[in-house]
Amino acid sequence: MRNRYVILALALVFAAALVLGGCGGGDKKPAAPAAPEKMKVAFVYIGPVGDAGWTYAHEQGRKYLMEKMPDIQSTIIESVPEGADSERVITQLAEQGHKVIFTTSFGYMDPTINVAKKYPNVVFMHCSGFKTAANVGTYFGRIEEARYLTGIAAGKATKSNVIGYVAAFPIPEVVRGINGFTLGVRSVNPNAKVKVIWTNTWYDPAKEKQAAVSLLDAGADVIAQHQDTPGPQQAAEEKGKFSVGYNTDMSKMAPKAVLTSAVWNWGPYYVKVIDSVKKGTWKSEQYWGHMSDGIADIAPLGPMVQEDTKKLIADAKAKIVKGDLKIFAGPLKDQSGAVKVPAGQVMSDKDQLGWTWFVEGVDGTIPK
Amino acid sequence: MLKPIITMRGMYKRFPGVLANDNIDMDIYPGEIHALLGENGSGKSTLMCVLSGLYKPDGGTICVEGEEKRFRSPRDAIACGIGMVHQHFKLVEPFSVAENIAMSGQHGSFMLSTEKMTADIAELGDKYGLAIKPEASVWQLSVGEKQRVEIVRMLYHGSRVLILDEPTAVLTPQEAAEMFKTLRKMAADGCAIVFITHKLNEVYELADRVTVLRGGRVTGVLGRNELDTKKLVWMMVGRDVVSQYERGVMPEGRPVLEVQKAVAFNDMGMYGLKDLSLTINEGEIFGIAGVAGNGQRELAEVITGLRRVADGTIRLYDEDVTNSRPADMIARGVSYVPEDRLGVGLVPELSVLENLLLKSYQQPEFSGRWLLDSKAIKERAAKLVKEYKVKVSSLDQPVKMLSGGHLQRLLLAREIAEKPKLMVVVYPARGLDVGATEAVHRLLLDLKAEKTAVLLISEDLDEIMKLADRVGVLYNGRLVGEFPVEEADIERIGLLMAGSGTEGGEADAYQI
């Protein structure tokens, strides 16, 4: 009997909500009827903006964009899960008249494609995926090149010759990063090993920190990472060891530990995209930028980095930017020592995009 | 002469519907072991709970060493040196012994000095022969050990008056003997011990003085050298011979229930029933007298299929039904009015209507293969409520809102409506007032007239004498006496209930 009242109550709340919603619709002023219509751009983020990490790097890019192009208007939606929610969020952004929508997580790939079909006049830019359409482009950068440089710093800094790597998920993007980093380490220190732990999370500061602690306990004295939080850096800081950050310059969070960080620099690319959309020259593409484009870089080296190391890194960077140093050039050996890419060849983009094996020097396994 | 450490005068305590303590006076002297003797429900535990600060009295005064005290909680009582060990231990299982003892701490400081405490506890234990390990976790301990922890806890907090509620109920005879030694040592040290019991042999073995309660009043106080079994039993159960109900003499019927050498364990894995045999015939009421906890519950459950027998057989109309499922026993016409009316016999949260359906929801009159026939169910419920005069505001009223008497009527209505061949009733009139009691008794006599065999388990001797055709006494899981009601002598029953008068009654309280 009581339940009937519960239902009645809920129905009332629901009805009230509907009515209010309806009124709201009637009363609402059209959004900013300012003089010239500003172009609206939207960003969909996987995590909260925070003060470091993947989403923060994109947010820095957006701020850069807004600075360079004050005549546009931008919207962000953060913490959007990759399931059913993302498709709705993207749809609503398109519906609200956003002309360009950046979706910045791999899991947004299908939703982005689905929504793009319904809104042919909106430009969609999906970060890190592989599906395109007439109005959907993808963009990503070869952060491995920056990771290679950070590997040099780590390889020179390690005393135990064990470097820990806290890695998110065993997907090609992460595997590439580990391989690039390891090649950098081994270019200056052929005896060093890179020990990998998978966390199976992107954003879990406590768990990622714990993973770093266990690597440190296992003898590592430099911690690198592929996560969206600075948890591993904090672990290294607390234990008085070194670390290499990712996404953004993490020296703020662990000033004594961070040698350098492999960082994203999305801003210039965002400016380029918006510019081409404005001019009407935008075409769908699969952009996979090099360090030479400025999309990936390394953060300023910490004071603990030796002078000779600094020079090594500067030289390598110059070569990579010029195109003289291809980090994934043969001979590339796998963990068993078998040559996978013979000398004289460079691993193809296609193989890099689907990379599922570790190079020699990595201590870890990729779950099959 | 020694001055009493505790003086209680005019203690009153009323619970809804029951006057548990009615103007009780009691003195407790230091260094004595004082037995508090009485039947279940005579008010012993209530009185001691009042003394230990757990209940607030409705009247009367408590003086500790001549000074009047008001206890608002057990904490206050402990501060005055009064500690009680309950039948159900109040220990926190995952904690260690030392932590449990420290918990009810009066020793002010927030931080505990573990080492000192551990040493103190060990010393106390040694002194009185109470072997306990302060660092052990309580869940690992046996029942006897837990009891020792409770006692040490009280001593640790400076108890000079130690109250034990039926301390031997959970102990093996060996453990009980140890316990008695300990208690004597404490008394010799000047501690006053009050122990609640209903066993005469314990009184003889241990007590310096005994106060006997019956129906919430003191019926006598005897010193050690005045002890006399007859006197004690009379004080405990004695009353005027009760008036009999008019009852027809039934011709001897066929045997309905035959229990042979049943052995069953109680919930603690100890013997609940030991080689118990009994037979009940059609149209006969067999009364089982005895103090609660001597196998009553196990007997009722074994017959109704709710508990397995480890040995022995149970036959119903000559068919072997040993260890049948409860549903089978119901189908064979065994009705059961359990001790816990609300919670077992009736579901408190459910309505009158739903409770009346409990035993019959599978019968084709009320239910198809899947769906219930709500019309038929309602009609029958309305009929039963009217017929048995159960006072309800509506059939949808949750039964927890009914009064005790009407609960029992409702329960009996349902059980009788099943037209049982055998009816097992446990404490049918407990907690009911005179009118309700008589109504319940009438129903049982009507059943008898319908040739139903009735097993009446009760601790109220009046009730048994009024209703039963034959009487048996249950003591320690055995039927220690069985006679026709005409030959029953209330004093003899009382003796049997208290465990004296049987050959080696106490000796076989062995443990598995």
Add this chain to the structure above:
Amino acid sequence: MRIRFEKRLAPSPLMTVAVPVVSVILALLFCAAFLALTGRHPFELYFAMLEGALGSAYGLSETTVKAIPLMLCGLGISLAFRMQLWNIGAEGQFYLGAFAATWVPLTFPDLPVFIMLPMMLLLGMAAGALWALGPAYLKVKWRVNEIITTLMLNYVGILLVNYFVYGPWRDPKGFNFPLTAEFPPAALLPTFGGSRIHVGLLLALALVVLFIVIFRNSRWGYEIKVIGSSERAARYAGMDIKRNMLLVMALSGAVCGLAGMTEVSGIAGRLQPGLSPGYGYTAIIVAWLARLNPVAIVLVAGMFGVLQVGGYIVQTFGVPASMVAMIQGAVLFFVIGGEMFANYRVVFPNSKGAEKADE
């Protein structure tokens, strides 16, 4: 002087209606203060939230889409809760349902739709049921606490799905990304019109009707009710408690498995990690707030849908996600807190009157 809470014997009908409504209003006012402090127009935001969730056909349809898995899981959970079986494992059962359903199109991509979908449905439900049966069996056999086992199996279930998606079931054309291949059209649940509302909604509503019949008028529902209220009484009445525990948990798991199946087949169109943003856990709150009443579960799930869908809309006004989470949390907090006042009465003891005994 101490303030005490006294349980009401029966909350008045007016209270039962008024308390949740007032609670929601209070929650919104409470958050309005915060929003105003941060320089926003709270009521404009609220209107936007409701308009986004309910003010257009699209918003309404998306709110429904969001509510479907909550309804299904809530219904599944409510069944077990009615018998005091604390199935906290809806999340794992959801994933197992999705997992088993995915096996069909991945193994037999060419099945016709009228075999494909029923098979996915059955397997999804069976897998959910199995995932719940484990804990139920342990409980029946050794009295293992089902709260722990069902909760733990959530992690096992999620990791199992991850293992397959990262490993054997990885889409060969997917550049080693953790996704299965897209389902063939025959493995996709039909949707209504152009919206994403799928047949799962009809299944949920059918279950609501079924549950109402079971609880109102069936022999089995009666048994569940008695067992849930008092196990000892149920035993006394000759009910087979163990069999019912297994049955109820299996069905509870099956319904949660169905939720997973409909989500993977109706929304995602492929199995992927993070298929559920915690539906199985949210559904516990849904079932509880709805007092396990099937119709109320649908409405509460709808309310959660509004909160979720509306929440993202508010972000377009520049409100950070954490503020949205605060609004959602405050609504829940106030509604649940309001329950307290519907069920209990606050008693201020007067110092003059004689204190009554506590016992």
